[in-house]
Amino acid sequence: xxxxxxxxxxxxxxxxxxxxxxxxxxxxxxxxxxxxxxxxxxxxxxxxxxxxxxxxxxxxxxxxxxxxxxxxxxxxxxxxxxxxxxxxxxxxxxxxxxxxxxxxxxxxxxxxxxxxxxxxxxxxxxxxxxxxxxxxxxxxxxxxxxxxxxxxxxxxxxxxxxxxxxxxxxxxxxxxxxxxxxxxxxxxxxxxxxxxxxxxxxxxxxxxxxxxxxxxxxxxxxxxxxxxxxxxxxxxxxxxxxxxxxxxxxxxxxxxxxxxxx
Amino acid sequence: xxxxxxxxxxxxxxxxxxxxxxxxxxxxxxxxxxxxxxxxxxxxxxxxxxxxxxxxxxxxxxxxxxxxxxxxxxxxxxxxxxxxxxxxxxxxxxxxxxxxxxxxxxxxxxxxxxxxxxxxxxxxxxxx
Numbered sequence: 001x002x003x004x005x006x007x008x009x010x011x012x013x014x015x016x017x018x019x020x021x022x023x024x025x026x027x028x029x030x031x032x033x034x035x036x037x038x039x040x041x042x043x044x045x046x047x048x049x050x051x052x053x054x055x056x057x058x059x060x061x062x063x064x065x066x067x068x069x070x071x072x073x074x075x076x077x078x079x080x081x082x083x084x085x086x087x088x089x090x091x092x093x094x095x096x097x098x099x100x101x102x103x104x105x106x107x108x109x110x111x112x113x114x115x116x117x118x119x120x121x122x123x124x125x126x127x128x129x130x131x132x133x134x135x136x137x138x139x140x141x142x143x144x145x146x147x148x149x150x151x152x153x154x155x156x157x158x159x160x161x162x163x164x165x166x167x168x169x170x171x172x173x174x175x176x177x178x179x180x181x182x183x184x185x186x187x188x189x190x191x192x193x194x195x196x197x198x199x200x201x202x203x204x205x206x207x208x209x210x211x212x213x214x215x216x217x218x219x220x221x222x223x224x225x226x227x228x229x230x231x232x233x234x235x236x237x238x239x240x241x242x243x244x245x246x247x248x249x250x251x252x253x254x255x256x257x258x259x260x261x262x
Numbered sequence: 263x264x265x266x267x268x269x270x271x272x273x274x275x276x277x278x279x280x281x282x283x284x285x286x287x288x289x290x291x292x293x294x295x296x297x298x299x300x301x302x303x304x305x306x307x308x309x310x311x312x313x314x315x316x317x318x319x320x321x322x323x324x325x326x327x328x329x330x331x332x333x334x335x336x337x338x339x340x341x342x343x344x345x346x347x348x349x350x351x352x353x354x355x356x357x358x359x360x361x362x363x364x365x366x367x368x369x370x371x372x373x374x375x376x377x378x379x380x381x382x383x384x385x386x387x388x389x390x
Binding site for chain 1: 322344359
């Protein structure tokens with residue numbers, strides 16, 4: 001009886017004490033938040049889980065992906081590198097770092113990382129799809145049998161680029177403004193879009209309009225080259241397209257100059 | 263334990279886009295490649311498409327670091343037999359694939375409306 005009373009006095013505080021969730025439970029909850037798009041909540045839970053279990057590779061991969069998701073690339077890289085220092089073939093960390101390398105215009109590093117992932121895990125559709133994009137296309141034909149004439153920047157246009165299918169810059173205006181870097185961006189966009197369109201069986205890319213807050217980039221493309229011209233956003237689209245189509249004909253009378261605008 | 267609010271059900275937003283005449287599929291993907299919601303035909307592998315779409319979305323986002331360029335809002339790509347639209351939201355990228363039966367102006371409006379709904383719903387606090 002006395003023992004019973006002693007126990008009753010002890011039990012309530014024991015029942016009332018909330019157990020701290022395990023790191024695995026926090027990662028699981030974080031995944032649920034992440035699946036629902038609550039990225040900050042998910043990251044906070046993962047970081048809390050990692051403070052409980054700092055060696056968890058699953059936690060570090062989750063953290064890396066979440067940092068990418070909230071566009072914090074520095075910490076994402078640190079997380080992926082930490083994982084690969086322990087397990088050099090962790091596929092998600094390799095994919096994460098490969099995507100960062102691609103963002104940083106380092107196609108070679110991207111390719112090496114993806115190949116490393118596919119070497120160990122050949123059935124990895126994400127890595128396979130990105131590897132197709134970063135592998136250099138074999139130039140099937142000379143992009144311009146007759147070198148294109150110098151192109152003059154249309155009135156009100158901010159930038160003009162003519163990029164061959166292998167990513168080399170053919171013509172640009174004005175000469176300042178880092179045209180090589182922008183040409184690489186145009187090339188990567190072209191390759192990524194082409195890969196998506198192929199999968200959706202929508203045919204080859206013919207043109208694009210990339211709308212920004214202050215400017216629009218209008219693009220004409222075929223299998224040989226892409227012409228991208230950037231105009232201020234207040235310029236009517238039709239006026240911009242007239243200029244782009246005129247230049248497109250000028251660089252080689254491309255067959256699709258009359259195709260509908262995007 | 264958390265539960266999504268009604269407004270947070272982005273699957274319904276994607277379903278609405280996928281139901282537009284001529285649309286082959288729609289996807290909402292986070293910048294790390296995680297699919298938040300998708301309505302794709304079975305012949306399009308969602309893993310590969312999400313990786314490509316997320317990388318494309320980031321590439322378009324990063325154009326703001328190029329001289330003379332600002333943040334992107336929407337991109338429209340014309341192909342031989344269809345169109346792809348990519349739009350940015352706070353939580354990721356909306357990607358819509360449509361064949362050439364689609365009415366371009368209407369699709370643009372529908373995508374903008376979808377982006378607005380996603381943005382509004384994500385500003386609402388989650389039920390805890």
